[in-house]
Structure formats: structure tokens, C-alpha cells
Amino acid sequence: QVQVVESGGGLVQAGGSLRLSCVASGRTVAFTTLAMGWLRQAPGKEREFVADIDWSGGSIDYADSGKGRFTIYRTNAKNTVYLQMNSLQAEDTAVYYCADVQYGKLARNDNSYDDWGQGTQVTVSS
Numbered sequence: 001q002v003q004v005v006e007s008g009g010g011l012v013q014a015g016g017s018l019r020l021s022c023v024a025s026g027r028t029v030a031f032t033t034l035a036m037g038w039l040r041q042a043p044g045k046e047r048e049f050v051a052d053i054d055w056s057g058g059s060i061d062y063a064d065s066g067k068g069r070f071t072i073y074r075t076n077a078k079n080t081v082y083l084q085m086n087s088l089q090a091e092d093t094a095v096y097y098c099a100d101v102q103y104g105k106l107a108r109n110d111n112s113y114d115d116w117g118q119g120t121q122v123t124v125s126s
Contacts (some may be wrong), residue, residue: 001026004024004098004115005022005117006021006118006119007021009122010121012088012122014088014125016088017087020098020120020122021081022081022117024036024100025079032076034102034103035053035055035105036052036074038052041094051083052072053081061106069085070084089124095120095122096122101113102115
């Protein structure tokens with residue numbers, strides 16, 4: 001099992017930026033075997049895919065909502081994946097979750113992810 005811990009959420013004005021961090025660690029699972037994803041859930045809405053990245057950082061996928069504004073990247077030496085979010089809008093307000101796919105490829109579907117963090121709140125004021 002992999003433990004996933006997010007950080008970096010907060011309150012920001014529209015047009016501002018935030019960087020979310022996620023550390024994933026497991027006793028028997030190496031970080032370099034994990035594809036990592038960010039998903040979010042706004043109040044009253046279903047959880048939705050935001051972005052994900054394969055183990056090497058060579059393959060990345062973004063939801064249309066974040067293209068051109070969000071950047072996902074990882075530092076394997078630190079067991080950490082990041083989500084840099086720029087030009088934030090009120091519609092980006094949500095709890096952001098980090099999750100992993102063990103020995104897997106990129107995934108947009110909730111059911112594909114194996115381990116989840118508890119989430120970090122991002123609130124964008126307009």
C-alpha cells in the first residue's frame with residue numbers, strides 16, 4: 001500500500017497561482033513504479049480528473065479545464081508530484097486529491113487509482 005499526502009492548498013484570488021504537492025511512499029512500492037494523478041471535487045459535483053503523469057514524467061495528460069493553466073510534474077528523488085496552477089478561476093474551487101496507479105499507465109477514471117490522499121482545499125475568490 002502507498003501512503004499519499006497532499007499539501008499546498010489555500011485561499012487565493014482569481015488570477016492567482018498555487019502549487020500543490022503530493023508525497024507518495026510505500027514500504028514495498030517504489031515511487032518510480034507509480035503513475036500519479038490529480039483529481040478534484042467541487043461542492044455538489046462529482047470528482048473529476050485534472051491531470052496525470054507517468055512514472056518518468058514523459059507522458060502527461062490534462063483535462064481541458066486545466067490545459068494552458070496547470071502543469072503537472074514530478075521529482076522522483078523526492079517521491080513528490082506537483083500541480084502548478086496559474087490563472088486560477090472561481091470554478092477551480094474544489095478539494096484536490098492526489099492518487100496513484102501502481103505499475104500503471106495514465107488514467108482519467110477514478111476506479112483506476114489505487115491509493116488516495118485525504119485532499120487539500122483550494123478556494124478561489126472572485
